[in-house]
Amino acid sequence: MLDVKLLRDDFEAVQAMLEARHNELDLSAFNALDQKRRDLITEADQLKADRKNKSKDIGRMMKAGEDPGPIKEEVGRIGERIKEMDAELAEVVEELNALLARIPNMLDPQTPIGAGxxxxxxxxxxxxxxxxxxxxxxxxxxxxxxxxxxxxxxxxxxxxxxxxxxxxxxxxxxxxxxxxxxxxxxxxxxxxxxxxxxxxxxxxxxxxxxxxxxxxxxxxxxxxxxxxxxxxxxxxxxxxxxxxxxxxxxxxxxxxxxxxxxxxxxxxxxxxxxxxxxxxxxxxxxxxxxxxxxxxxxxxxxxxxxxxxxxxxxxxxxxxxxxxxxxxxxxxxxxxxxxxxxxxxxxxxxxxxxxxxxxxxxxxxxxxxxxxxxxxxxxxxxxxxxxxxxxxxxxxxxxxxxxxxxxxxxxxxxxxxxxxxxxx
The missing domain is CATH 3.30.930.10 (Bira Bifunctional Protein; Domain 2)
Structure with missing residues (x-):
């Protein structure tokens, strides 16, 4: 399997390798899938940090004798959204890995170029x-x-x-x-x-x-x-x-x-x-x-x-x-x-x-x-x-x-x- 960093940093080299191999694998979905994976991770991390902070607020409010009900509801909604995003992330990662698994190896510079x-x-x-x-x-x-x-x-x-x-x-x-x-x-x-x-x-x-x-x-x-x-x-x-x-x-x-x-x-x-x-x-x-x-x-x-x-x-x-x-x-x-x-x-x-x-x-x-x-x-x-x-x-x-x-x-x-x- 190729290092995913290679596709991010030198996508054209991977495309050139496929052409040299006469391999018709379509990599057009890679960038969108990779970006979606990153966005989901970033958003989920932000939500988890927000939930952590709000959970601390709940503890402080309970000690102060205040009603934490509204914040608890909000924490619950954040938790549900995190579950949805984790499931969505798992699907994106599975699709991305399936694509990566079908990409052949990069060619050594000494490998001759030819059709067959x-x-x-x-x-x-x-x-x-x-x-x-x-x-x-x-x-x-x-x-x-x-x-x-x-x-x-x-x-x-x-x-x-x-x-x-x-x-x-x-x-x-x-x-x-x-x-x-x-x-x-x-x-x-x-x-x-x-x-x-x-x-x-x-x-x-x-x-x-x-x-x-x-x-x-x-x-x-x-x-x-x-x-x-x-x-x-x-x-x-x-x-x-x-x-x-x-x-x-x-x-x-x-x-x-x-x-x-x-x-x-x-x-x-x-x-x-x-x-x-x-x-x-x-x-x-x-x-x-x-x-x-x-x-x-x-x-x-x-x-x-x-x-x-x-x-x-x-x-x-x-x-x-x-x-x-x-x-x-x-x-x-x-x-x-x-x-x-x-x-x-x-x-x-x-x-x-x-x-x-x-x-x-x-x-x-x-x-x-x-x-x-x-x-x-x-x-x-x-x-x-x-x-x-x-x-x-x-x-x-x-x-x-x-x-x-x-x-x-x-x-x-x-x-x-x-x-x-x-x-x-």
């Missing part, structure tokens, strides 16, 4: 796209032929956009999870396993609510939701807390399944593992001092890239433009891995700096020698496990349809060198 993903800017490219002396297949054909991916039975069990991982497919997924968690532990991330179900306050704190409510799975008849990413429960671990400045930064990692309705992506990536309703992810989350925010983002990105480097997967780094960056992010890098089966790069990680946007919503502060304020929060996928499995199948495929296991994963698979056709 075609305007994202390539920062760097690592490794050459994998080439073969045969026609490469995509992960669906490869995994189905090997018997490690079963889409048909998953559809029978649940529905579209679910998958059963079988045999070495399941083992490879588990190996990837353990590998990623081990690497991030080396990098200094403290591992947690949070709840996979969260409440309204948690979804609001990280910026999923109210804007993206249609994209989550809600447990019927409750205010509980399946997490869309570990970012939500891990960031909210410190909701409503005052952190000690000398203990910052906090670096967390968490493996979780993730659940997304994909309501806004109807018809997109319906083939295979790219866009599923349920998928696994290893997430990195940081709580940092504002002075270290920019440097921590670069470190976060490098930590995610290390997974790709160790797996020897070709990838590139993209700076997301204003029209493609998420609601809560101020600056974001996407890591895109090369997929030979599709002949293009696809996102496998997003590394974002939210600055104090989430911390304001979740009330996560710090205090120490330099003063006090809101922490900055950052997160990044390290990586989306299913998409990493896709990248391995497609980049490590062999002419006979088998898959070579990357060297970095072999210790997690009992030194198994290849993925063969499953026997059952």
């Amino acid at each position: 993903e075609d305007d994202n800017v390539e920062i760097s490219q690592h490794g050459e796209p994998t080439r073969f002396d045969f026609e490469p297949k995509d992960h669906v054909d490869l995994g189905t032929a090997l018997g490690i991916l079963d889409f048909e039975r998953a559809t029978k069990v649940t529905g579209a956009r679910f998958t059963v991982l079988r045999g070495d497919g399941a083992r490879l997924e588990r190996a990837l999870i353990n590998f990623m968690c081990d690497v991030h532990a080396e990098q200094g991330y403290f591992e947690v396993m949070p709840p996979f179900i969260v409440n309204d306050d948690s979804m609001f704190g990280t910026g999923q609510f109210p804007k993206m409510k249609e994209d989550v799975f809600q447990l019927a008849g409750t205010h509980y939701y399946l997490i869309p990413t570990a970012e939500v429960p891990v960031t909210n671990l410190h909701r409503d807390e005052m952190l000690k400045e000398e203990e910052l930064p906090f670096h967390y990692q968490a493996f979780t399944p993730c659940f997304r309705s994909e309501a806004g992506s109807y018809g997109k990536d319906t083939r295979g593992l790219i866009r599923q309703h349920q998928f696994n992810k290893v997430e990195m989350v940081k709580f940092v001092h504002p002075d270290r925010s920019d440097a921590e983002l670069e470190g976060l990105r490098d930590d995610a890239e290390e997974i790709l480097r160790r797996l020897a997967l070709p990838y590139r780094v993209m700076a997301l433009c204003s029209g493609d960056i998420s609601f809560a992010a101020s600056k974001c890098y996407d890591l895109e891995v090369w997929l030979p089966g599709q002949g293009k790069y696809r996102e496998i990680s997003s590394c974002s700096n939210f600055k104090d946007f989430q911390a304001r919503r979740a009330k996560i502060r710090y205090k120490g020698a330099s003063g006090k304020g809101f922490v900055h929060t950052l997160n990044g996928s390290g990586l989306a496990v299913g998409r990493t499995l896709v990248a391995i199948l497609e980049n490590y495929q062999m002419a006979d349809g088998r898959i070579r296991v990357p060297d970095a994963l072999r210790p997690y698979l009992n030194d198994q060198a290849t993925i063969e056709k499953q026997v059952r």
Whole structure:
């Protein structure tokens, strides 16, 4: 959430941010609501002071043997008016907060301006796209032929956009999870396993609510939701807390399944593992001092890239433009891995700096020698496990349809060198 002072002092900057994001949110009601809130508070305070003074007069009159009846009636009328104003103020504050909650984060000066993903800017490219002396297949054909991916039975069990991982497919997924968690532990991330179900306050704190409510799975008849990413429960671990400045930064990692309705992506990536309703992810989350925010983002990105480097997967780094960056992010890098089966790069990680946007919503502060304020929060996928499995199948495929296991994963698979056709 933005600091309300920013809207009061530099309303034009917020309007310019909305235009850069191609966000059509109407802020015209803000000034009137904010002024009405101030007027109501001022008038109510005056009435409360008047009531206090008149109450003192009542006491003096009673001691003097005078009739305080008329003043009592007036105090009663003032009290009723204060009640009315308090109720009116509550409505105005609720309306104002609802508007503020729908305003996205301010953009970092380094975020490119653009209309959508075609305007994202390539920062760097690592490794050459994998080439073969045969026609490469995509992960669906490869995994189905090997018997490690079963889409048909998953559809029978649940529905579209679910998958059963079988045999070495399941083992490879588990190996990837353990590998990623081990690497991030080396990098200094403290591992947690949070709840996979969260409440309204948690979804609001990280910026999923109210804007993206249609994209989550809600447990019927409750205010509980399946997490869309570990970012939500891990960031909210410190909701409503005052952190000690000398203990910052906090670096967390968490493996979780993730659940997304994909309501806004109807018809997109319906083939295979790219866009599923349920998928696994290893997430990195940081709580940092504002002075270290920019440097921590670069470190976060490098930590995610290390997974790709160790797996020897070709990838590139993209700076997301204003029209493609998420609601809560101020600056974001996407890591895109090369997929030979599709002949293009696809996102496998997003590394974002939210600055104090989430911390304001979740009330996560710090205090120490330099003063006090809101922490900055950052997160990044390290990586989306299913998409990493896709990248391995497609980049490590062999002419006979088998898959070579990357060297970095072999210790997690009992030194198994290849993925063969499953026997059952």
